Structure formats: C-alpha cells, structure tokens
Amino acid sequence: MDQESTNILTVDGLNVSYGNFQAVQNVSFDVRKGEIFGLLGPNGAGKTSTLSAIEGLLKPQSGAIIVDGNNAKEKPLHARASLGVQLQSTSFQPELYVVEVLQLYAGIYGVPLSKDTLTAMLKDINLEDSATKKFGQLSGGQQQRVSLLIATIHNPRLVLLDEPTSGLDPQSRRQLWERIEAIREKGNAVLLTTHSMEEAEAVCDRIAIIDHGKVIIIDTPQAIIDKYRNDPEVISVSRRGKITLEDVFIALTGKAIRA
Amino acid sequence: METVIPKTSVVLSTLLRADFTTQWRNRRAVMLTLIVPVIILVSWKGLIPTFGGPFALSNSITIGLFASGLMGYSNTVARDRDKGIFQRLRVAPVPSWAIMASRLMVQLAMILLITTAVFIIGKDYDGITLTPIAYILTYFTAIIGGAVSLSLGQMIVGWIKNPETVNSTTRLVYLAFIIIGMFGELNQLGEAVHNAVQWSPYGTVKTILAAGMEPERWNSNASIALLAAILYTIVFATLGIKWFKWNTK
Ligand SMILES: Nc1ncnc2c1ncn2[C@@H]1O[C@H](COP(=O)(O)OP(=O)(O)O)[C@@H](O)[C@H]1O
Ligand SMILES: [Mg+2]
Numbered sequence: 001m002d003q004e005s006t007n008i009l010t011v012d013g014l015n016v017s018y019g020n021f022q023a024v025q026n027v028s029f030d031v032r033k034g035e036i037f038g039l040l041g042p043n044g045a046g047k048t049s050t051l052s053a054i055e056g057l058l059k060p061q062s063g064a065i066i067v068d069g070n071n072a073k074e075k076p077l078h079a080r081a082s083l084g085v086q087l088q089s090t091s092f093q094p095e096l097y098v099v100e101v102l103q104l105y106a107g108i109y110g111v112p113l114s115k116d117t118l119t120a121m122l123k124d125i126n127l128e129d130s131a132t133k134k135f136g137q138l139s140g141g142q143q144q145r146v147s148l149l150i151a152t153i154h155n156p157r158l159v160l161l162d163e164p165t166s167g168l169d170p171q172s173r174r175q176l177w178e179r180i181e182a183i184r185e186k187g188n189a190v191l192l193t194t195h196s197m198e199e200a201e202a203v204c205d206r207i208a209i210i211d212h213g214k215v216i217i218i219d220t221p222q223a224i225i226d227k228y229r230n231d232p233e234v235i236s237v238s239r240r241g242k243i244t245l246e247d248v249f250i251a252l253t254g255k256a257i258r259a
Numbered sequence: 260m261e262t263v264i265p266k267t268s269v270v271l272s273t274l275l276r277a278d279f280t281t282q283w284r285n286r287r288a289v290m291l292t293l294i295v296p297v298i299i300l301v302s303w304k305g306l307i308p309t310f311g312g313p314f315a316l317s318n319s320i321t322i323g324l325f326a327s328g329l330m331g332y333s334n335t336v337a338r339d340r341d342k343g344i345f346q347r348l349r350v351a352p353v354p355s356w357a358i359m360a361s362r363l364m365v366q367l368a369m370i371l372l373i374t375t376a377v378f379i380i381g382k383d384y385d386g387i388t389l390t391p392i393a394y395i396l397t398y399f400t401a402i403i404g405g406a407v408s409l410s411l412g413q414m415i416v417g418w419i420k421n422p423e424t425v426n427s428t429t430r431l432v433y434l435a436f437i438i439i440g441m442f443g444e445l446n447q448l449g450e451a452v453h454n455a456v457q458w459s460p461y462g463t464v465k466t467i468l469a470a471g472m473e474p475e476r477w478n479s480n481a482s483i484a485l486l487a488a489i490l491y492t493i494v495f496a497t498l499g500i501k502w503f504k505w506n507t508k
Contacts, residue, residue, distance in 0.1 A: 055350040056349075056350065057346060057349060057350060057505075057506075068262060069262075070262060077264045077352045077354070078262045078264060078352075080350060080351060080352040081262050081263065081264050081265070081352035082262050083350070085347075085350040085351075087343060087346060087347055087350070089343055090343070090347060091342040091343045091344050091347065092344060092347065093277065093281050093339070093344060094342075095280070095281040095284035095285060096277060096280060096281065096284075100277065100280060103273070103276075103277075104273055104274075104276075104277040105351070107265075107269060107270070107272075107273025107274075107276075108265060108270050108273050108274065108348070108351045108352070108353050109265060109351060109352065110263060110264070110265025110266065110269060110270075110352075
C-alpha cells in the first residue's frame with residue numbers, strides 16, 4: 001500500500017532478450033514520486049533496453065512494470081500516457097516546422113495548445129525565433145531543448161530521458177540539468193540514463209549501477225561512496241587520494257566481470 | 260489522479276494533419292510520380308484511334324499508382340523507420356494502427372489525385388471522355404489497384420530494412436513494371452511475355468482499370484483479374500505486415 005503511494009514506477013524482475021542474448025537480467029528497481037533516478041552503466045549495459053521495455057517498444061521475456069499504478073502489459077496506453085519520453089536518438093519528420101512538431105505531439109497527448117501557450121513554450125526554451133525552422137536546422141542543444149519540451153508537453157508524472165546530455169557542450173549540459181531539476185520541482189519524477197559519473201553525482205537523488213544487464217547496487221550517490229570508501233579494491237583504483245563515484249563504479253563493474 | 264488517454268479521433272486527426280503537411284512539403288516528389296503517366300498520355304496520342312482511350316488511360320493510371328505506392332509510400336516509411344520517427348510516435352499513447360492508418364489515408368488521397376489528374380489530362384489533351392458511371396467505377400478500380408501497389412510497397416519495406424536499399428529496389432521494380440508492362444502490353448516481347456504480364460500485378464491492375472472504363476465490356480477475364488488483384492493484395496500485405504519491424508536495429 002505504502003509502496004504504491006510513493007512509487008511512480010516499479011520494475012520487478014525484468015528480463016529482456018534479443019534472440020539468445022539476454023540484454024537485461026532480472027532487473028528490479030523503483031522510482032519514487034518527485035525524484036531524479038539515474039540508471040548508470042557503460043555502453044551496452046542494458047540501459048536503453050530497460051527503458052524500451054518500460055516505454056512498451058519491446059516485449060520483455062518476463063517481469064512486471066507498473067507506471068503510475070498502471071500495469072504496462074495490461075494497460076499499455078494508460079502507462080504510456082503517464083510517461084514523457086526522450087529517446088536516445090530523437091528524430092521528428094524533417095519536413096515539419098518546430099511549431100508543427102509541437103502541435104503534433106500536443107495533439108497525440110491530448111493537450112490543447114493555444115497560440116499564446118505555444119509562443120510562451122518556445123520562449124521558455126529560447127527558441128521564439130525558431131518557430132518556423134525545421135527541426136533538422138536547429139543546433140544540437142536546440143534540438144535537445146525541443147525534444148525535452150515535447151517529452152514534458154503533457155506534464156507527465158514520470159519523464160524518461162535516455163542519455164540526455166551526451167554530445168552537449170558544458171553550457172548546454174548545465175542548462176539541461178537545471179531543466180531536469182525543474183521537472184522535479186513540479187513534483188514529477190525523472191528516470192535518466194547516463195554513463196557520466198559526474199552527471200549521476202550532480203543531479204540524481206538515487207542511482208542504480210547496471211552492467212551486463214544486471215543491477216549491481218541501488219542507493220544515493222553519497223551512500224554508495226560511503227559504503228565502499230574503505231573497500232581495498234576501490235582504494236586501489238582511486239586517484240589523488242579522493243574516493244569518487246567513478247572509483248566505486250570501476251571497482252564494482254570490474255568485480256562483476258571477474259565474477 | 261486518473262490517467263487520461265487522448266481520444267482516438269483527436270489522435271487520428273492530429274496525425275493526419277502532420278502526414279498531409281509532410282506530403283505537401285514533398286509536393287515536388289509527388290509531381291514526379293505524375294511524370295510518366297503524363298508522358299504516356301502525351302506520347303500515345305497517335306495510338307489512341309487504334310487502341311482506344313481506355314488503353315492509354317488505364318496504362319497511365321497503373322504506372323501512376325505503382326509510382327506512388329512503391330516510391331512514395333515505401334520510401335517514406337523506410338526513412339521514418341530508420342530515423343526513429345515511428346519509435347517516438349509509438350511511445351506516445353497512440354495505438355500503432357492509427358500511425359499506419361494516417362499514412363494510408365495520405366496514400367488514398369494520392370490515388371484519387373493521380374486518377375483525377377489522368378482523367379483531366381486525358382480529356383483535355385487526348386479528347387478521351389468516359390461515361391459518368393465509368394468515371395465512378397474507375398475510382399473504385401483505382402483504389403483496388405492502389406491497394407496492390409501499396410501492399411507491394413509494404414512487402415518491400417517489410418523485407419528490406421536499409422532505406423537506401425529500399426529506394427533502389429523500389430526504383431528497379433518500378434522500372435521493370437514500366438518496361439515489361441508497356442512493351443509486353445504492346446506485344447513487343449512475344450506471346451509468353453504478354454500472358455505473364457497480363458497476370459502480373461501490373462497486368463491485373465491495368466485490366467480492371469480498363470474494364471471499369473467500359474463497364475459494358477466487363478467480362479470474365481476482368482473478373483478473374485479483379486480476384487487476382489485482391490489475392491495479390493492479401494498475400495503482399497500479409498507478408499509485408501508480418502515482416503515489418505518498427506525499427507531497423
Ligand atoms: N535490437 C537489438 N538486437 C540485438 N542486440 C541488441 C539490440 N539492442 C541492443 N542489443 C544489445 O543489448 C545490449 C544492451 O544494449 P542497450 O540496452 O542499448 O545498452 P545501453 O543503452 O546501456 O548502451 C548490448 O549488448 C547491445 O548490443
Ligand atoms: Mg543506450
């Protein structure tokens with residue numbers, strides 16, 4: 001009961017396979033209302049596959065996914081209506097202008113958009129002059145802002161962002177972190193993936209370290225560092241005498257490979 | 260808080276608006292699908308007294324339908340799939356059939372546009388007119404012909420993932436249809452080819468179109484061609500949907 005009221009997403013015993021290859025193995029975690037949760041793992045760890053199962057883009061072999069009280073298997077449309085999504089590589093019809101793309105997604109999420117709202121939205125992401133540009137004509141940072149705006153256009157309770165800051169310059173990255181935090185301020189939750197330890201430490205309330213399709217540990221970044229601070233393995237990989245999340249990550253994923 | 264799913268009617272009309280806008284922005288490509296049909300109408304003017312108006316009109320519409328289904332439909336689907344445009348739509352609370360239904364409505368509009376354009380040019384340039392019933396019937400046979408061409412396009416885009424390969428394959432099939440279809444039709448390639456062409460997707464579509472333009476001459480041959488066209492559609496569409504993946508990875 002209590003769990004149901006605090007969790008916006010529950011993933012339980014998730015398994016995803018591509019043919020004989022099991023990309024996600026018995027992954028369980030939950031995202032609480034109003035938190036920023038990070039899935040942290042190297043390339044190929046199974047982050048995108050986990051998100052794809054939550055988004056309903058692929059059918060998991062087994063496991064339960066509950067989004068805002070809706071079982072994703074039984075009520076896929078309800079589950080998706082509670083989600084805002086930014087895929088790892090976002091693309092929109094290159095023929096459409098930015099305003100038209102916004103109108104398209106507002107429409108399919110059932111959000112009425114007045115001209116004034118549209119203008120205000122574009123202004124909020126500093127793109128008021130780009131309304132009649134095509135998506136492909138925008139810079140990487142601008143595209144990023146548009147696709148985040150689309151991911152949040154229906155004020156979803158949970159926003160999924162797959163490597164949102166990869167390829168951004170430091171300024172755009174900082175700005176995006178602030179926008180992600182603004183989602184939390186509104187009381188909504190964010191599940192993001194990253195392979196940047198710095199990002200995980202800077203914005204995530206809790207993280208799950210995932211490698212080879214398995215969750216290794218789930219906790220707050222600080223708690224994870226504290227827990228392994230005295231681990232000889234961690235100390236041996238640390239540099240300059242300061243233990244960072246990255247040291248723990250390297251030590252942990254190293255161990256997992258040997259195991 | 261209850262989760263609200265947007266109404267299907269709103270979702271569909273939004274998708275339609277975006278898809279028609281996209282098609283409008285690609286109007287130059289749309290014009291290209293009309294080029295060969297127009298060339299036929301213009302260059303065959305001298306043949307019309309011998310072979311009759313329906314002969315020119317039906318070949319012209321058939322070519323137009325295959326151009327639109329093969330090169331228009333398959334290539335946009337292949338491109339949008341490769342760019343992840345479908346995946347982004349699919350994570351919205353939108354049923355997958357609605358995404359495709361909207362695309363098919365654009366194609367239906369294309370079929371009607373091609374047919375109407377051929378009627379108008381055929382009348383103005385070649386002086387070919389049909390009875391009102393024949394015009395109406397031809398819109399129906401054109402829709403069936405369009406279904407053959409779209410399902411063939413779906414089969415190709417289901418079978419082949421790479422958009423460039425889809426592009427060259429559809430062009431090749433289209434070219435083969437023009438060459439074999441028209442020359443076989445004119446009996447330039449011998450009796451065996453003529454028969455094979457007649458029962459090919461090209462030939463059956465052409466036959467039902469021509470027969471619809473002269474309803475009084477609709478015969479059992481035309482009925483069998485109609486059945487064959489429907490059968491082609493079912494087979495192509497079944498395979499095309501079965502093989503189709505929403506992403507290319
Ligand atoms: N469509 C697919 N077919 C086969 N293998 C795949 C497919 N998608 C991903 N994989 C494999 O599954 C593993 C996890 O991939 P992914 O979830 O994309 O990882 P991440 O997002 O963490 O980089 C990788 O080994 C990848 O090669
Ligand atoms: Mg990934």
